[in-house]
Amino acid sequence: MQIALQAISKRYRFEWIFKNVNYSFQQGSSYAILGPNGSGKSTLLKILSGHLSPSKGVIGFMTEGKKLDLDAVYREISYAAPYIELIEEFTLREALRFHQKFRSFKEGMQTKDLMELLQFSKAKNKEIRHFSSGMKQRLKLVLAICSETPVLLLDEPTTNLDREGTQWYRDLIGKFAKDRLLIVASNVEEDYSFCENEINVMDYK
Numbered sequence: 001m002q003i004a005l006q007a008i009s010k011r012y013r014f015e016w017i018f019k020n021v022n023y024s025f026q027q028g029s030s031y032a033i034l035g036p037n038g039s040g041k042s043t044l045l046k047i048l049s050g051h052l053s054p055s056k057g058v059i060g061f062m063t064e065g066k067k068l069d070l071d072a073v074y075r076e077i078s079y080a081a082p083y084i085e086l087i088e089e090f091t092l093r094e095a096l097r098f099h100q101k102f103r104s105f106k107e108g109m110q111t112k113d114l115m116e117l118l119q120f121s122k123a124k125n126k127e128i129r130h131f132s133s134g135m136k137q138r139l140k141l142v143l144a145i146c147s148e149t150p151v152l153l154l155d156e157p158t159t160n161l162d163r164e165g166t167q168w169y170r171d172l173i174g175k176f177a178k179d180r181l182l183i184v185a186s187n188v189e190e191d192y193s194f195c196e197n198e199i200n201v202m203d204y205k
Contacts, residue, residue: 001151004025007021008058009021010060018043018204030177030194031200032183033184035187035201039202050073076150080144082153090128091125106148108148117124117142118142133160137165141172142172152180152181155184156186170194
């Protein structure tokens with residue numbers, strides 16, 4: 001999977017968030033999108049996911065040398081971010097099974113495997129609305145990182161995680177992000193220090 005940006009710019013009302021981003025993201029490589037709060041990191045990530053259109057420029061998605069139709073892009077991407085909501089009326093077991101109806105998990109992983117990976121299997125019948133913020137964040141990360149997709153997008157992945165949770169996240173990346181196109185948007189070094197490439201949004205103002 002390849003994502004190519006050609007002169008991508010985004011504007012809200014009269015303010016340009018960034019201008020003329022030319023960049024190619026390749027599967028098998030990892031990228032950190034950097035910049036201070038409010039600089040446009042999340043906006044760029046949303047454009048890369050195909051959920052937000054640029055004000056100017058062209059974004060192209062290629063797989064196996066062929067252009068991918070925009071309507072099919074969502075099947076190739078897993079995305080975790082603080083602003084992406086979970087269905088809080090579901091129990092943990094229901095949430096995992098519901099997700100699996102639309103996207104398979106890696107290496108034939110089943111619900112019980114994911115519960116063990118989350119490290120709170122005793123909460124399998126607990127509704128997500130009763131989870132702590134850290135438990136919700138772990139669930140978001142597992143749903144994204146453990147899905148069988150070539151592209152993985154993470155926005156501020158250690159939000160609401162303590163030191164142990166941050167190490168858990170990094171272990172998860174080490175185990176399941178290999179050979180994927182991984183893009184992490186954050187200004188917290190622990191979130192992205194393993195990334196091979198860095199893009200600073202402030203360079204495109």
